[in-house]
Amino acid sequence: MKIKLKFLTLTFISLFFSKLVFAETAPGFNSWDDVVKAADGGQVNVYMWGGSDAINGFVDDFYGVPLKEKYNITLNRVPLKGTVDAVNQVLSEKEAGVTGDNGNIDLIWINGENFWTLKQANLLYGPFAAGLPNSEFVAWDNPAVNLDFGRPVEGMESPWSSAQFHFMYDSARNNYDDMPRSYAELSNWIAENPGRFTYIRPGKGGFVGTRFVKQIFFELSGGHAQWVGPFNQELYDKWAPEVWKLLNSWEKDLWRGGETYPKDNAEMHSLFANGEVDLDFTQSPRGAGPTNTAGTTPPTSRAFAFYENMIGDFNYWAIPYNAPNKAAALVYANLVLEPELQAAQVQPANGFCCGWGISTAKVTDAAGKAAIAEAQNNLGDAAEDQDILAKALVSDIAAEYQDLIEADWEANVLLK
């Protein structure tokens, strides 16, 4: 009896320890080695917005090649018109009863409301983010990272890069010093330059436009702090009429008299490059750099930011519940966090759009640090002063505001 009890206790204790010591790297995988082994020889289907061939090329070259050479994984990059297309695909598959490993999508480049749609419907695989070896470089304790549009990430997505909203102008047509630095100044600028400004319409595929409008809420209401945290209907109802009033007051001086608005970045850049409007938007820490290199904006384009209320956030990779190659997806998500590759992201020569996904302070090895230092020095003169950007940085707000702003803008500004 006593021996049996001892035996049982020992078993329980060792099981308990093994759970701690051999905690799952990710659901279904006991260790990172298991992951790499399972992924060997397979494919990974990466679904991401395909509207920038610079980003596409970056993924193909900087991830596709090492995936093949180091891990023997074939990259299948699927370009989308909008992230919502992938979300929709997962929803359709759920509706059709596709489970296990039988889906089509391994990874989605995602954040915000799209992430929330999948997470709250339990359509994601995970939690997996903490199990990635390179997650040690991610600043998970920072609310800008562990909250996505105000919602807890809880390991169901892993960071890739970051972006901050600000503006572009053409130095051949305008001067840096004449640029407006707040919405109040912008209102004056629009009145003085009729027909030379427009903004992307807030809506599907136009989240830059939604950001542009959100920031008006911050400025008019006197501060960003009150907007952080859960959705506040009263706060919204108090300030929304003011925002619509402001936007409607611009209408007659906007491009096309405010009758129509460009629906995405592509149309916006085209208007700007062809001289139909004088200001454009960017999200890259390198300002006008990426679009100048791509040739979609004139080479004389430069960036500027308002002194306050410029929204910045992280974007991530998530894995659907029925991904066919979960191990390969984990390898990929880990690869993008590699310090040297993160540094390559930021380098102008590589044409990528956006900023750091990791916290550069957490990188300790020499090679990583050298790559980071070089990247920081190389941002180029098409970028805005990084200090100004940093001072103006505010986080994005709860996801409910997004849909509400988009619908109300349509009703109160477009259809008026």
Added chain:
Amino acid sequence: MGGERLKIILSLTPPLLIIFTLFFGGIFYGFLQSLGYQPAIGKYEINFSAYYNVMFSERYAKLFWTGLGLNLWVSFASTFLAAVFALFGALAIRKTFFAKTICNFIYSLNLPMPHLVVAVGIIFVFSQSGLLARLASQIGLIGSPGDFPVLVKDKYGLGIILAYIWKEAAFFFIILMSVLQSLGENFEELAQSLGANRWQRFRYVILPLVMPNLFSASIIVFAFSFGAYEVPALLGVIYPQMLPVMAFEFFLNPDLNARSEGMALSIIIAIIVMILVVFYFWLTQAKIRKD
């Protein structure tokens, strides 16, 4: 006799099978979804709220009815104008003249052009910063792109109409050319020898002879332009928006209620097309009987 019937049934089965299972099956299932019946997520009730929402709710009513108006206008205008252009082109091009083969080639060049490419091409040429605008600015007619008239991405669907005329005129052109060729010159010569002038020859000889072909072709063209997605997606504005674009955007909304509304809208589009086609048929049958 029985053997013949069997032969008929066997011959017709494969294409009919495809059309029934894929086409009508798809419509049927889409219809079910539009009624709210989505077993995979446990929704079993059936109601018409999606339809009501699309047409009469405060959020969508204005979008729907302006979109419908735009749709009708675009389809009628482009079908009619394409037929007219093609008719005059086919008649004019019958005589021989300098560079006829090249012109013939250029005109039929548009037939194999996919609609997508035509739409992109029209953006490149007719937009406010397009090729025509640049030529105009070179000869000093305009200053900035804002001075050039708005021809694409405009609220009257001009760009969309232009794109459809571009393609459909080629379609009509081919059909008319073959009809006119097979007719030969005999009827016309006869009428001419009887003293009819050009207009009379056209109105009473040529027109009635090409009408049947024109009618059946224009039904297809009209229905196509009414329900197609690609061209208005590229050339349209966000308000007013053509219905197929609206339906597709609803469907892509991850909110599952919106997906029902997208299905509902596409069924509504199909029903409207059906009504118009039947009406059109009835009209032309009446006219042919009169003539």
Added chain:
Amino acid sequence: MNNNLKKINIYAIYLGAIILILPLIAFFINAFSFRWFYPQVIPKELSLQAWVRLKLIPKPGQRTFEGFIELWASNPAVIKALLNSLSIGFLVTIVSIIIALPAARVLGLLNFRFKKLIIFIMVSPTILPPIAFVLGLNINFISWGFSGNYFGVCLVHLVPIMPYVVLTMTGIFANYNPDFEHQARTLGANKTRTFLLITLPAIAPGMVVAALFAFLVSWSQYLLTFLIGAGKVMTLPLLVFSTASSGNPALTAAISIIFIFPAILILFFTSKFVSGESGATSGFGKI
């Protein structure tokens, strides 16, 4: 007066031709330039950058024969899409003609109850918009396993193609005289020989027109391939659409040129079938 009218007629035709050619010119200029912004008419910077970006032409310095082969062997997206579009197009064209042939013969030569109804059903996919059926079909295809694969895309392409093929070939048979077949049979030829030596040559021109229509319809499908292919079957129209929405006109123009090239080739080779003595297109009126 007549002479002046004729002149105006001819000049109108010339003007029309010039306008029709403008988009092509715009495509070529865009595809071979860099930063061709307003108000440039002649581009300031000629360059092959669009083609290099599409991975169709190697970077400068690697433009040798081996360089090209190596680049294309790395399976760039454009080549993948091109091959998919071509193969799907050929496949569905052949399948649809085989399926349509017996049906068209029966519809063109015989008369029977419900014939008008059946023709109407056959034609209905051209009348009702694709969006009405493909949204509903998508869910079914996912559960049947046809979503996201080549087979599913081919299958769904058949739907818009069948009406055109059936219609065109019915027109051929409506103008066809089966007496020659009877004569051959009485002279002792069996069914296969009759078909190969009598029927086939007679309907061949119409079949070519039907094949032309079928291929072009499949070639230009966007919505169907987009939804049913689920992003895994990449065809040229998908690439054109996503590039057109991405704001880089040079890339869009380059891909568009590739997209229209085979179509123009087809036009070249079959123009003699389409431009005149074809019973196929005139058969339209008889239905």
